[in-house]
Structures are given as C-alpha cells and as structure tokens.
Amino acid sequence: MKATTSSSLPRADLTDLDEAVGLLTLALADAPTDARATAGTLRERLFGRVAASAARHQGMHTVRRRQGQSIEVTPGVTLRWLYRCTDAAALRPGEPVALSIVDLAPGVRLASGLSLAGCSSEWLTLRGAVTIDGVAIEALGHHGRAAAAGEPLVVAGTEGATVFLRNGGHEPTPVGTTHERDAVWEDYAPGIRRRVLWQQGGACAYLARAVQGALVPSHGHHHDEESLMLEGDLFLGDILIREGDFQLAPAGLVHGTVQAGSDCVVYIRGDAELAFDLGDPNT
Numbered sequence: 505m506k507a508t509t510s511s512s513l514p515r516a517d518l519t520d521l522d523e524a525v526g527l528l529t530l531a532l533a534d535a536p537t538d539a540r541a542t543a544g545t546l547r548e549r550l551f552g553r554v555a556a557s558a559a560r561h562q563g564m565h566t567v568r569r570r571q572g573q574s575i576e577v578t579p580g581v582t583l584r585w586l587y588r589c590t591d592a593a594a595l596r597p598g599e600p601v602a603l604s605i606v607d608l609a610p611g612v613r614l615a616s617g618l619s620l621a622g623c624s625s626e627w628l629t630l631r632g633a634v635t636i637d638g639v640a641i642e643a644l645g646h647h648g649r650a651a652a653a654g655e656p657l658v659v660a661g662t663e664g665a666t667v668f669l670r671n672g673g674h675e676p677t678p679v680g681t682t683h684e685r686d687a688v689w690e691d692y693a694p695g696i697r698r699r700v701l702w703q704q705g706g707a708c709a710y711l712a713r714a715v716q717g718a719l720v721p722s723h724g725h726h727h728d729e730e731s732l733m734l735e736g737d738l739f740l741g742d743i744l745i746r747e748g749d750f751q752l753a754p755a756g757l758v759h760g761t762v763q764a765g766s767d768c769v770v771y772i773r774g775d776a777e778l779a780f781d782l783g784d785p786n787t
Contacts (some may be wrong), residue, residue, distance in 0.1 A: 505735070507526065508708070511562035512783055514706050515584060520561065522692075524692075528629045537764050538720070542728065546785060548779070550705060552587075554751075558599070560608075561758050562630035563754055563783075564740075564751060564752070564753055564754075564757065565587060565742065565751065565752040565753075565754070566743055566749070566750070566751045567586050567587070567705055567749065567750045567751070568746065568748075568749050569688045569746070569747065569749055570704075570749025572584050572585060572586075575615070576604065577606075577617040577618065578612075578614060578617055579580060579612075579613055580609035580660075581606065581607065581608050581609070581614050581617065582606070582608050583604050583605070583607075583618070584591050584604060584605045584607075585602070585604050586603040586604055586605065586732075586750045586752075587600065587602065587603040587750075587752050588601070588602045588603075589601050589602065591608070591628050591711050592672075593764070595673060596728055596754055596755045596756075597726060597727045597728065597755045598673065598707060598727025598728035598729075598755060598773075598774060599670035599673060599728045599754070599755070600670050600671060600672060600673050600730070601623065601671045601673060602619075602670075602671040602730070603667075603668070603669070603670055603671070603730065603750070603752070604668075604669050604671075605613050605630075605667070605668060606618070606666070606667045606668075606669050607656070607664070607665075607666050608632075608634065608658070608660035608664055608665045608666075609660065609664050609747075610628050610660060610661070610662055610664040610669070611659075611660060611661075611662060611664075612659070612660045612664075613657065613658070613659050614655075614657075614658040614659075615654070615655060615657050615658075615741055616655050617655075617668065618655060618656075618658075618671075619655075619671065620649075620655045620656060620671060621652070621653060621654055621655050622651055622652070622653065623657075623672040624648070624649060624651045624671075624672050624673070624677035624708070624774075625648075625649045625669060625671055625672065625677065626646070626648050626649075626669070626670040626677055627641060627646065627647040627648075627649070627664075627666040627667055627668070627669055627670075628644070628645075628646050628667065628701075628732075628771060629641045629642060629643050629644065629645050629646075629665060629667055630643070630644075630665075630666045630667060630668055630734065631643060631664075631665060631666040632663045632664050632666065633645075633658065633660075633661035633665055634659065634660055634661060634665045634667060635657075635658070635659045635661075636649065636656050636657070636658055637656045637657055639681055641681060641683075642683065642684065642685075643683055644683065644684040644687075644711065645682065645683045646682045646701040646702075647680075647681045648677045648678045648679045648680055648702065649677065649679065650677065650679045650682075651672075651675055659746050668732055668771065670730075670773070676703050678702040680702070681703050682702070687699045688700075689713065692712065693718065693719075693720060694718060695714055695715040695717065695718030695719075695764070696712055696713070696715075696718045696720070696764075697712070697713050698710045698711065698712040698713070699711045699712075705776075706726060706775060706776055706777070707727050707773075707774065707775065707776060708773070708775075708776040709771070709772070709773040710771075710772055711734075711771055711772075712769070712772060713767075713768070713769050713771050714736075714738070714764040714767070714768050714769075714770070715764065716764050716765065716766050716767050716768075717763065717764060718764045719761055719762060719763040719764070720763075720765070720778070721746040721761060722741075722757065722758060722759060722761055723759055723762075723778040724756070724757070724758045724759075725753055725754070725755050725756065725757060725758075725759070725774060725775060726755060726775050727774050727775050728752060728753065728754050728755050728774065729751070729752070729753040729756050729759075729772065729773070729774030730752050730771075730772065730773040731745065731750065731751045731752075731753070731770055731771070731772050732750050732753075732767065732770065732771040733745050733746055733747050733748060733749050733750070733769075734747065734765050734768075734769040734770060734771060735747055735767075735768055735769040736764065736765070736766040736768025736769065737764075737765040737766050738762065738764055738765060738770055739762065739763045739764075739765055740753070740759055740762055740763075741760030741761065741762070742760060744765060745752070752776075753771075762775070773776065
C-alpha cells in the first residue's frame with residue numbers, strides 16, 4: 505500500500521502517541537464524506553492496535569532526547585538522567601545502577617559529583633574528548649573503570665565533551681579502553697556491521713551501523729539491553745527511537761522486530777548472543 509499525505513496535515517515529530525493520534529484524527533477529518541461512515545470502526549481498530557502494542561511494550565523504559573532536565577553538577581558540568589534503579593541491592597542481570605548523559609564545557613576538570621566512589625563505571629564519548637584518570641578518550645571511544653575508593657578525575661578537551669556514563673551493576677565492568685581509530689567493524693547481519701567494545705561471558709557492548717531497512721528478528725533478553733541512538737532512527741518493535749533517544753529493555757522482556765528506519769548508528773549493551781523469538785508479535 506502506498507502511503508499518502510494530506511497537504512493540510514502539520515509537520516510534526518512523531519515521537520509521542522498524542523502527536524500520532526492527533527495527526528490520525530486530522531487525517532480522518534479530512535477524509536471524503538463517503539469515507540467518514542467507516543471512521544468509527546477504523547478508530548476502534550486503530551485504538552485496539554495501539555492498546556495491543558502498549559501491552560507488548562509494557563516495561564520498556566524509553567527516554568526521549570527532549571525529555572528530562574539537565575542538572576548542574578558543578579559550573580561547566582551538567583548531567584541528564586536516563587535511568588536510575590529502584591533497588592541497588594536487587595538488580596536484574598545486566599541492570600545498571602544509573603545511566604546518564606554528561607556534558608562538560610571546554611577544559612573543565614571534575615573530581616567529584618558523579619557518585620562513582622566504590623562503583624564501577626563505563627564511559628562512551630559521544631562528542632569531543634575527555635581524559636579519565638589520565639586516559640584520553642576521543643569521540644566513540646569507550647572506557648571501563650573498576651570500582652575504586654575515590655571518584656575519577658575527568659578533564660574535558662579544548663572543545664568540551666558529551667559522555668554517556670554507566671554506573672555499576674552486579675556484573676564486573678571490563679577494564680580498559682577502546683578507540684575508534686583502532687576499530688574493527690565486522691558483519692553482524694544483512695545490512696548491519698558492528699564494533700564490539702567488550703565481551704565477557706554472556707554479555708557484551710557494541711556499536712552497530714545499519715543501513716535503512718536492515719532488521720533483526722524478534723528476540724528476548726537474558727540481560728537488560730541498553731540502546732542509545734547516536735545517528736538516525738530505529739524501530740524497536742513498535743517504538744521509534746531517534747538520535748539522542750534511549751531505551752532500556754529489562755531482562756525477560758521481548759523486543760519485536762528491530763528495523764532501521766534510516767541509515768543509523770546505535771550503542772547497545774546486553775546479550776552477546778540474541779535469543780530469537782520465532783513467535784514475533786509484529787509479524
């Protein structure tokens with residue numbers, strides 16, 4: 505079926521259900537008179553599908569780039585929470601204690617304020633460059649830090665930096681640094697290549713590049729799966745995430761078919777091998 509667009513519809517970012525329903529309502533209002541007789545039935549079918557989709561995705565933790573307010577940790581350093589666990593003593597397999605996006609102004613030095621004392625951490629530089637305890641990490645570089653008595657010394661580069669920060673969890677964080685300049689990208693699935701940042705037991709973290717339309721079948725999760733969109737957009741089941749959006753799929757839940765809505769790059773931390781679900785609810 506070929507999609508059509510009414511010229512009277514406003515342009516909008518379809519990231520919220522309210523916006524999507526609003527546009528669909530306008531589309532029905534613009535329909536020819538002889539088509540409005542079926543609008544009631546269509547509305548019921550539409551909302552039935554929405555309700556079924558919501559039930560399938562219940563428990564997924566999705567945060568949009570525009571959501572949340574940045575907190576000033578210290579002058580020149582702001583933090584935006586993506587996730588915080590409710591009980592650090594009863595974490596699920598792969599569940600982090602906390603996840604955040606940290607923005608650092610050029611040249612700023614930070615030696616406290618991130619609550620990392622006694623907690624392992626992972627760092628992925630999204631923009632610019634930082635040094636962590638003297639280790640330089642440039643864009644798309646990854647660094648694992650073991651739990652230590654004190655917090656790390658973080659110094660931003662001359663252009664500042666934006667960092668994805670992961671605090672702790674039951675499973676030990678692999679210690680070490682990988683750089684984009686040394687990256688090895690391997691074929692993962694048709695239209696998808698990935699760069700493994702680390703792998704330990706049944707868990708791993710990697711960056712994936714996908715071409716538009718590439719897909720991964722429905723799958724379950726033995727570990728929590730973290731997905732941060734770096735470029736482009738991606739459907740995780742029925743949920744569309746775009747650049748800067750984040751989703752955490754708890755262990756035990758099932759993702760419907762994952763498909764690239766455009767050429768994209770995404771950071772993923774979760775199972776090293778996916779448990780494919782042949783009973784895909786989206787097919």
